[in-house]
Amino acid sequence: MAADWLGSLVSINCGPTLGVYQGEVSSVDQSSQTISLKQPFHNGVKCSVPEVTFSAMDIKELKILDITIGNVRNGSSVCAKSSSGPIAVPRDDPRTKERLNSPQHCSKSYGERHQDVPGQPKQGFRLRHNSWSSSSRGVNPVTPKKNGVKNGAPMKHRDDECFGDGMDDGMEDFDFEGNLALFDKAAVFSEIDTSERRTNGARSRGTPQEQTPTRYRHDENVLEVKPIVYRQITVPQPGDKEFCTDSGLIVPTISYDFRKRLLSVAERHGLSLERRLEMTGVCASQMALTLLGGPNRLTPKNVHQRPTVALLCGPHVQGAQGISCGRHLANHEVEVILFLPKFVKMLESVTSELNVFSKTGAKLVSNIKDLPDSPVDLIIDCLDCHESTFLMDQPWYKAAANWANQNRAPVLCIDPPVSRQQVVEAKWSLSLCLPLPLAEGAGRVYLCDIGVPCKVFQEVGVKYHSPFGCKFVIPLHSA
Known part of the structure; x- marks a missing residue:
């Protein structure tokens, strides 16, 4: 019956660390307790990978946004929340009954359900930060490949995964050289010279080709000073030496x-x-x-x-x-x-x-x-x-x-x-x-x-x- 949920749109809340994912159910493996979503969105931003796989241990809450049903029967229905409003789901549909009777019902998280299992002592729930990728053993696990490909799609750099905004990589690079070529430096400097002449400016500025930079030694003063007069002492009757x-x-x-x-x-x-x-x-x-x-x-130590x-x-x-x-x-x-x-x-x-x-x-x-x-x-x-x-x-x-x-x-x-x-x-x-x-x-x-x-x-x-x-x-x- 798990195959009947394929194609449904769901929202999976993995807690504050991993965030919220939405997507279309592509596979459900009951033996390994995993579920895979294709074309996923992470916190409202489209993911760079085509498919992600989650373990039941990481799922805090699961919401059904849309259910793909071929024939809708008359009778009572159960409501599933979606962004566009409640969706009527027939209660007498066998897939609905299976979903409602399933221990993975969306009303409780897996950790809460695990603590309520009869015959087992309650124990603390520990969130594994990377369990959805490292412990996935079901269909289409999201594991990195040595050739830099993840599930058939190229892997993004780690910095992009952590700090990227999730936008498509189709943006064209900015043409710095072409943009710089549009700037006419000679015309700009000529305009500055003309403006200074009109305002009787005391300072004149030329183009870079006209300017000759002055090079200074390490012991020279870069500030303009008066020339040094080396004969600063004169006597009325100088000697021969x-x-x-x-x-x-x-x-x-x-x-x-x-x-x-x-x-x-x-x-x-x-x-x-x-x-x-x-x-x-x-x-x-x-x-x-x-x-x-x-x-x-x-020195005091050298008195002898x-x-x-x-x-x-x-x-x-x-x-x-x-x-x-x-x-x-x-x-x-x-x-x-x-x-x-x-x-x-x-x-x-x-x-x-x-x-x-x-x-x-x-x-x-x-x-x-x-x-x-x-x-x-x-x-x-x-x-x-x-x-x-x-x-x-x-x-x-x-x-x-x-x-x-x-x-x-x-x-x-x-x-x-x-x-x-x-x-x-x-x-x-x-x-x-x-x-x-x-x-x-x-x-x-x-x-x-x-x-x-x-x-x-x-x-x-x-x-x-x-x-x-x-x-x-x-x-x-x-x-």
């Missing part, structure tokens, strides 16, 4: 007499000798700390290898600068040995710096024999003076210069003079404010910022723009 910084800025040299005038004006405006000595000491000590290894050498610096100073302003540098080095845990011969009369600035230096606990010697015999880490030379030449004939000067040349330690000279060749050959020389035309024995030249204001430079006729940037000590190169 010029230097340049790492960024290419030109730094001219000045004579010692011109520098004396510049410092005199600066002192008149408040930049006293004591301030200049402090700035020189700080900058020189910072450079010396870098030469000694900086953070790689001066503290660097040793020997300071050779004379009784003049250069010597006071060296004493100030030694004080700052001693404050940074550097082993400092200061050599300063005993004089009956010294400058007030030297005496003042020496009094402060004595509070650091660093070593002060006046005899060359008290200097270490082994090489030190760094020698700072402040023996020479800009204005006096008689010091070179003094025994202490010769002895100190001879010790420095034989110690085999690198030498840093602070503010060396330009009047003569240096007795102690230096590896580095530190100039103040603006460089002096130093001799070849001065080594590599560095420039130190001692805090002279721009107005002071302008007063002495110097067009000045600071070349230091973010630093107080910068290296100079021969231009």
Whole structure:
């Protein structure tokens, strides 16, 4: 009698997970408890497969939408719900009686009927999400094939099955190339140019063929800026020698007499000798700390290898600068040995710096024999003076210069003079404010910022723009 239901339209509710299916009954297998629908609709959308098969375990509710009956007999009828209204079904028809007396009547779901079977304990009903395809063993089971065909129809991609809208695949692909060919870019840009000319637009835009893209290096600024002026410092009486910084800025040299005038004006405006000595000491000590290894050498874990610096100073302003540098080095845990011969009369600035230096606990010697015999880490030379030449004939000067040349330690000279060749050959020389035309024995030249204001430079006729940037000590190169 199951074959009498073939061709009938039914609606099968499989719960919220699998949804509702409608279609024409194509086969009913009582032995495997399966029913197959052809031309099915899933939740109102036509399925991409021609036939689906359901197991009785997955069916929550079954509704008859239309029954194909050859001869309708007179008598009482049973109503089946449909989308177009109730349909009169004769009750005395044998197929109707069989359907009404069947345990798979649509009034109860299979799970509810299974729990009501006499003689069996009630048990929970578990929904199998894919049982209709994996457990179908009856007629026309819906199982995937290795060749990508499902029940004679090509399989759709998994994403299409999950997220597709169920529409037919007969839609034509959009012709992007053909649509792009309809766009006349040259005409559009020409129209834009014409519109901008009418509105007196300040910006003109050409076609892509007319535009030449500008290529920038990784270190170039893409924003339009003013051209760099590398000669930002000009002096009224430039020397024969010029230097340049790492960024290419030109730094001219000045004579010692011109520098004396510049410092005199600066002192008149408040930049006293004591301030200049402090700035020189700080900058020189910072450079010396870098030469000694900086953070790689001066660490709390490296106290057993503290660097040793020997300071050779004379009784003049250069010597006071060296004493100030030694004080700052001693404050940074550097082993400092200061050599300063005993004089009956010294400058007030030297005496003042020496009094402060004595509070650091660093070593002060006046005899060359008290200097270490082994090489030190760094020698700072402040023996020479800009204005006096008689010091070179003094025994202490010769002895100190001879010790420095034989110690085999690198030498840093602070503010060396330009009047003569240096007795102690230096590896580095530190100039103040603006460089002096130093001799070849001065080594590599560095420039130190001692805090002279721009107005002071302008007063002495110097067009000045600071070349230091973010630093107080910068290296100079021969231009």
